[in-house]
Amino acid sequence: MHIHRLEKIWLIFGISMLGLFLTVVGVGAFALGMEPPGDHRHTVDPEKLSTTAPFDKPGLKQIGDQEYEANLVAFAFGYSPDQMEIPLGAKVHFQITSQDVVHGFQVNGTNINMMVVPGEVNRLTYTFTKPGEYLVLCNEYCGAAHEVMMMKIVVK
Numbered sequence: 616m617h618i619h620r621l622e623k624i625w626l627i628f629g630i631s632m633l634g635l636f637l638t639v640v641g642v643g644a645f646a647l648g649m650e651p652p653g654d655h656r657h658t659v660d661p662e663k664l665s666t667t668a669p670f671d672k673p674g675l676k677q678i679g680d681q682e683y684e685a686n687l688v689a690f691a692f693g694y695s696p697d698q699m700e701i702p703l704g705a706k707v708h709f710q711i712t713s714q715d716v717v718h719g720f721q722v723n724g725t726n727i728n729m730m731v732v733p734g735e736v737n738r739l740t741y742t743f744t745k746p747g748e749y750l751v752l753c754n755e756y757c758g759a760a761h762e763v764m765m766m767k768i769v770v771k
């Protein structure tokens with residue numbers, strides 16, 4: 616009877632520890648769910664893009680000598696801006712997000728190929744070394760007019 620009683624105590628202790636462990640894990644997961652780890656500048660409210668920098672004024676912005684930020688918003692069915700002029704040989708930091716559904720951003724003739732997800736800012740740095748007109752296409756099916764969703768980049 617004595618041993619049985621000890622086992623019972625250990626069993627209760629074990630269950631308590633398990634409960635405590637699950638609570639800690641649960642609270643931890645909840646906290647992470649409320650506030651995802653990482654750089655918060657990578658997330659953006661897709662419904663507030665018109666008042667959220669830099670997407671309130673999409674376009675090319677010079678940030679240094681031969682260095683630019685290309686801020687773009689994808690939407691069904693186009694991009695803002697719908698045309699962008701980029702100086703030849705400049706380092707361009709693309710920052711793109713979607714205001715509605717998942718789109719693509721593929722620049723023909725380059726290896727630029729991004730998925731554009733609402734709520735996220737996708738980044739990529741690229742230097743155009745050849746002048747010309749580059750067609751940008753959406754390569755993620757996004758609805759009825761997906762096929763005609765495009766913009767143009769002019770490098771000179």
Ligand code: CUA
Pocket residue numbers: 690691692693717718719753754755756757758761762764
């Ligand atoms: Cu946007 Cu397909």
